[in-house]
Amino acid sequence: MSRIGVFTCHCGENIGATVDCVKVAEMCKDIPGVVHSVEYKYMCSDPGQRQMQEAIKEHQLDGVVVAACSPRMHEPTFRRAAGDAGINPYMCEMANLREHCSWVHEKGDATTQKAADLIRVLVEKVKHNEPLHPIKVPVTRTAMVIGGGVGGIQVALDIANGGHKVVLVEKSPSIGGHMSQLSETFPTLDCSQCILTPRMVEAAQHPNITLMTYSEVEKVDGFIGNFKVTVRKKARKLDEKLCTGCGLCIQKCPNKKISDEFNEGLGTRTAIYVPFPQAVPNKPVIDLQNCTYYKTGKCKVCEKMCPTNAIRFDQEDELVTLDIGAIVLATGFKLMKTDAFPEYGYGKHKDIIDGMQFERLASASGPTSGVMKRPSDGKEPETVVFIACSGSRDRAKGVPYCSKICCMYTAKHAMLYKHKVHSGKAYVFYMDIRAAGKDYDEFVRRAIEEDEVKYIRGRVSKIYEEDGKLIVMGADTLMGGEPVVIKADMVVLATAVQSNDRSEELAQTLHVSYDSYGFFAEAHPKLRPVETNTAGIFLAGACQAPRDIPETVAQASGAAAKVVGLFSNDELTREPIVAVVNRQAAPVYSTCVGCFLCQGACPYQAIEQEEIKARSGEVIMTLARINPGLCQGCGTCVATCRTKAIDLQGFSNEQIYAELMTL
Amino acid sequence: MDEKFEPKITAFVCNWCTYAGADLTGTSRIKYQSNVRVLRVPCTGRIDYMMVLKALHKGADGVIVSGCHPNDCHYTSGNYHARRRWMVFKKMMEVMGVDMRRITFSWVSAAEGARWAQLVNEVTDQVRALGPYAEFRQIIGAGIE
Amino acid sequence: MRIGYYPGCSLLGSSREFDESTRAVLKALDVELVEVADWNCCGASSAHILNHELSIALPARILALAEQAGLTEILAPCAACSNRLLSAQQELEKHPEMLAGIEKAIEMPYKGTVKIVNILEVLDRLKDLIAAKTVEPFAKKVASYYGCLLVRPPRVVNFDRPEDPQSMDRMLRAVGATPVEWPFKTECCGAAFSVTRTDIVAKLSGKLVQDAVKRGADAIVVACPMCHSNLDLRRAEINEYLQQEYAIPAMFITQVVGLALGLDPKALGLHRHMVPVEFAETAGVQS
């Protein structure tokens, strides 16, 4: 039988002025189960709390209702006090007499009656409360960062400098991402390699960072603080420990005409290769699709040349399973290809290139050593047209969103071109100029005012080739839609930023949400921008939405701070407001019938399938099981379950129906 | 209609938006009618509509269900599930002949203190005009024990 | 093979050779054409300019007649006709509320079950047979000209790709021709203004003729009578506008295929062109 105490607070005049607190305390004495009911001026004051604690002991109370202000204000205070007095903190509830009654109603009997009703509801609830215990989960203090672009590198360095271990997983043979391909960067025009390469080296040499390049995440189990991640290390076909990176194998590989990804198809590489000279790690990999040995069974020149006998043709992929406490996704983006544009020739004109190809043409380390040469015939282009919003903001054939970075890099490209070809003409077709960063609009104005780049407001309808020129058919909407035709030598399309290949697949592996374009979804767009809705998994950079470098790095440091914050605990303590699926003795096991409707409803993927096995090992039934590490206590599953097999601790069916019965 | 009839209104509200919004009504000292009794749940997703029927059965003349605005759900999609279930529930109730003017589904955010007062007043007035919901308790009451 | 046939008005008059060559080629390929009895004009580019309902009722009558004849598929060689028929069919699918009024106007039930195909689709189905029966490869360089209505608007016609289409090029290659790479395959010739604004036609079609010649074509190949009229009938205006004597012939795809199959040029109506179908010996001959 319950022994409940009720403590009604006047809150000075705040409650007392409209609610007759003395009368309320009297009325409460009649509620079945209430053995003690008093009122006091300020319950939250030290004497108030002490009074409650003494009453708990004196009257051997097993539950208390404090009728005072909003639980959103003082629930922790009174629960702590109740706990200190020796009862389970979750046996303490608050009735909100202030915000929901005295402040919003006039003085009178109805208000006093309402106050008593509010208390009655919570007394019924407390009667059905169960003692609960905060959930504690241990934390593995090793982070995994997936994606080794500038975002991933920054996350890894910040966490590592915070004193924790980091595993950086990169799918390509080198870290660096898109930034390693850039020539110079807006808005300062500093050399991309010069600022990135030192950070790449720092990441490689940091004692707390383990690089896993040429590797991909295959499987993720577990929950915050306790993930188990399986990574596939793809076979480079060489022993990284023996290889010194001398490059002899590369020099001698006879297979030299392979289109080079790093140079966006504007250069060539060998079958055994490092993607670019400053690659980290500087160890080659054999491209199985193009290596003569793997195609014909003959060659092995690289093996013969290698002074350290590092080549391993028989090397296989390796699966490694790691214990990880937190994961940061930083897998970046990809660009829409030029062949996506029917009206610009479906990619058949060699001199219509995308932004990244322009970066390689402008880069001192690129295929032309930074000299402006157009791809078709190597001539210096005298007129270059840049087309912004190519595929972006195009609901018909592209993506409806703005790619955010292209206004800026287009201004940069036009500028770089003018710096390299002084007599050249640069035209930019645009719809709006979105340059809302620090020093950004000034940068665009500089392109227009100082470098004399001509900006034309309009989209381009068609491009075709005639007498070695590209005829660009545009219009100028600032001249009432007048058609404008420009004969160009090269056209650069600022193609849309899209989510990276297979990002949906990766999101599903990690159980994080993604939007309809495949970008990973943040937990809240304004207040939790670096978290996902799966606890312990964070986001950085262009994998979430189009981003430039400053934003990527800022978000990366934010994600790192979250991880370091998480790792500052030995254990994670969580409110025990979680759902549970009932379990009963054999042969019933549970009222759960295994329909798994709850699984689809849970926003946090907290519901797993559990197999109940007979002693013989045969599966008798499959039941739902809630992972308390993942459950956030929303209760959606409870309402979804038709057999009432799930209940939510702290807001159980029994509690809520008990509350309803008092009405 | 009985001039003195004071309806009982039960409100199921989520902890993060509407409960906090109602708190704000208090801190802003906005007055509203005192007929409503609030039941706090973590999320509208927690609300099993049998609870709504139970409330009507146990004497409520009107029910309010209110949570976060679409896309603002603290639990990202709980209110979305609540809305989906609500559609089904509504159909079911219509078939059963429940007067849907008795049940109000709304959104009140943590910043909408005035909106909460307005909602409560509107519902209270409407239900007061409708009178006690005795039919429900007669027709269906027994069935949902 | 047996297929319904809707020639349309131009094929009875100004583009008789398209009708003649279509019939001749399909006959040679053992395709039986069943002409829709008592067909009417589809309304072409005039009806929709003046009245929306009329522009649907006219094609609907044709389709309903075809249904009554038990046809499941009809060939409309004229690109304008097939475009109008498709538009009307889709409009009625999208707006079933219009159906009652239309049925009342045409005094017939309309079900919308007839599939409408253009000449390139039919030829494409027969391409193996055509390749096998080709006796005189058309070893010329050609500019394949699709015009507007075969490929646009894509949501209505849903045929080939809207820019730089390939189906006619494939067929031309199959009969030994070499299509030139040119950018004006689907640029507008000015069709609707053939009679009223010959100045615009001269300009737009002139650009096509000029560019086709520049890119080395020996002939322009078309699949639409309106395109043909503009490129052939209106050649005098074009030449006057360009101040040049362009003699490059404009031929129907069916005429080209017919020649390759060894059919009599007269049966293909080649003598009816304003611009004679003649090729200089030196013209790029290759296969």
Place this chain on the structure above:
Amino acid sequence: MSSGSHHDHHEDTLAWRVQQATGVKLAHCYQCGKCAAGCPVADQMDMPPCQVFRMLQYGLPQYDKRVLGCEGIWLCLACETCSTRCPQEVEIPKIMDFIRGEALRLNLAHPRSKDILAFHRAFLDSIEYTGRLYEVGLVADYKVRSRHFLKDVMLAPKMYIKGKLGLLPHLIKNRRGMKHLFKQTIGKG
């Protein structure tokens, strides 16, 4: 909401009528100019398509009037180049069709539309009376209506020689049906 807007009050502007009749939303046009950039006749239009939409977007009578009275709408060839490429999927020719109809209805059509109209009227007359296009009749009728008597006279004999000009109309059997069809559609307005 299917209309994509939560405003249900509308004044009777041309834009509103366009939307009602064609289902095309003018607010979708974001003035990129791509339609004008590819339009084969934009350089001849006093008002290229994007500017037509810009004026309509205001919903002000003075701009509606300018749109209805411009020549550009009569020059549109319905070639669908613009709508095929429009990034916002605006069905431009459909709108042009409707505006031309409105221009005629309100007697605001540009004077130079007369020739074009004369042609289309002659065309439809031919169909109404014969069921099919009677080219000789069409040309003759058009010349009378447009008063361009001499234009194309030189072409006719050549076409005759080539067997392309039938001097007699092709009559369909059910000519009564044709008349009925016209009466039920265009005859209603």
